Amino acid sequence: MTEISSPDQVHGVAVAGSEPAQSQLNLGTLERHDDISPEDFYTKYFKPRRPVVFRSFSKAWPAREQWTLDYFREAHGDIMVPVYEEAFADSGAAYGASDDRMPFREYLDLIEAGPTRKRLFLFNIFKHAPELCGDFDFPRFAPKWARRHPFMFFGGQGSHVDAHFDVDMSHVFLTQFHGTKRVVLYGPEWSNHLYRHKFTVSHNVDLGNPDFDRYPRLADAKGYECILEDGDTVYMPSGYWHYVYYETGGFSLALRSPITGPAGRMHMLYRVLALTVGDYSMTKLLGQKRWYAKKEEMAQRKADRLP
Template sequence: MQKLNLQSIERVQDISPKSFKENYLKPQKPVVIEKGITDWPAYQKWNLDYMVEQAGEKVVPLYDDRPVRHDEGFNEPHARMKLNEYVDLLKNEPTKYRIFLWNILKEAPSLQNDFKYPNFGIRFLKTLPMLFFGGKDSYTFMHYDIDLANIFHFHFHGEKEVILFDQKQNDYLYKIPHSLIVREDIDFSNPDFEKWPALAKARGFKASLKHGEMLYMPEGYWHYMRYVTPGFSMSLRSIPRKPKNLAKAIYNIFIMRNYDNFMRKWKGQDWINYKNREAKKRTELKLKTT
């Protein structure tokens, strides 16, 4: 059976700021750091039960794997419930619901005492530590972040599988125009190469993250994440250092996003359907010319 062409992401136990900068940040290469946060209180304390103790009564935004609709705003949640109710759901039954971009400084400020910003010789956006939760077999669509940030993704409680692609693979991923995602009907855990033949040309990376491990995702990297077990992660981010990526981030935030929202309101679902058709059409055209 044909599979995606993925190489395992390099792993290290720990790393110095100099080594990280020279071997991963400058060349924009992903890495998993296995023991880099053992001195954090979060390493011992952070699990689902502890999250409930700290913020169980907070109402959280929930997302599932339904396709994008024209009448839903950018990152608009599909449901809401209290965190303690959501964690009960995670523990007791399969669910596609995920928590996405939950700002802990705003919603659960006590959690900031449990971690510190790593010394990697890079400036972090300290107002944006975000939590992500998911149930068994829930997943994120393949996407990249609107600001093309350097992302430091720390996983807790359970196991998560990750697939990454850099921006050089765009021609093969069935990227949706005026968007940050690819075709949502592609199953990256078991892709149909007859339906999506360009995927055979894509070259990417894979990793499995366990409790306390950190994944560095370079600027603009596409990422697909599937929860093998219920669990959660925290992301810290730093603005893109490459001028080209910073310019693209500004374009995405101030032009692309607003244009797409305008077209959704004007054309409705026809705009979404058009973009899906164009993603397949443009990718197949590129495939014929490469």
Template sequence: MNLSPIPKVRQMNAGDFLKNHMRAAKPVVLKDFVDPRSPALQKWNYDYFKSIAGDHQVNIYGSEIESLDRVASKPVRQSTFSEYLDQILAAPTEERLFLFNLLTIKPELKSDLQYHDVTNGKVLKWLPFMFFGGEGSVTRNHIDIDMSHVFITQFQGIKRIWLFPWEQSDLLYKLPYNFHSLANVKEPDFDEFPGLKYINGYEAVISPGETLYIPSGWWHYI
């Protein structure tokens, strides 16, 4: 398996983005997709989230590596949002929150996020989710079921993401009638999944304020 670094750029205009990335289906890290003056970059941290929604009950998910042959993972337990944030700050853990929509619980947060629409109004729409995971947590290799273009922005800590184009789905052993891979790409078993030897993918490590653009239909392992 070969992974190439994803370029990081600033001040990309809509014309270049549409031509060189969205239409060409090429990922890129946008260092200023979120406006540097956006209140979210100053306000959004764990202490702030605990103060506004700490008592909210959340579903907590465990290791997805243990459920690679299943269509969906089930929550392993519940806790308050505040307790979970304290947990992931205290020590590494595989436990994470999945598709937690804090922006629905606290819709006033939407006004905190200001961004540059590099799609020029063509595809970018407001469908916000937040993802939380401590050091050691993993989201298994998958394609988004709605085949959307994804802009994933990091706000605290760092995140490593591997991307693979749709055309390599057979080599990734796509689960039939679903959007997940049967193979563990981080610790590949080449005897069971020999196609992984021939995968050509991309890697991004994103820090706070950076946004990774994932083209529609691309696999992503986080």
């Protein structure tokens, strides 16, 4: 849900069948509200940074009725869209590059037909169709919004986005329109239990098929799980790890509230510099494979030292 330039920012690897192993992970169920006021939301969830699922976020949006697969196919089907697959995590010049481009309508036909690994990731359709911005607003559930950066996410049944947290440290409001997603969340306090790689916002753990022999401290991490259906919005606080699995083909819209205050901005700047300068420099120095192995080794050592 942030711009990416390397697999350690957001792995983004879509593999059919990588459904979160909720029976093995230590996951609680997120609280849900059909209707909550902006004032209550701020006090109970935004200020203390507690994730939650609620439905009042998008209740006034024309997009709720208008945005369907058929609508996008008919009104905007000629847009050429970047499609991502496994190669999204390749090294070298392929960092952040899409695997393919195709007309939007062909992609929508693909995800409607059945399981597929192909996804649209951080898709800013609003650059191509700015009139769509009139179909939603930025509700009073956050004090500030990144109004220039709404992003859409489309995926086929069985695809997933590997666990990561966003490098800009924004609060994310992810609203589901079509289809069903499973979202797994962990707070930033569990980063060492999740074996985070140095300088990055990601790790090597597959939450869809966790290897507890290799990553034993993962079992101690306490996270949350929710199922998103049409009309649901999940609030993901700044710094939260998130793993998304498409139970069916579908799409969602992410609105972002930037982190505020001097300390928050410094943290965001550190994360961006660590990723774009630190990780990139070490990759150039040691080579992709050697540096990746070193990060994995350091993550293992740090987890082994946990009390």
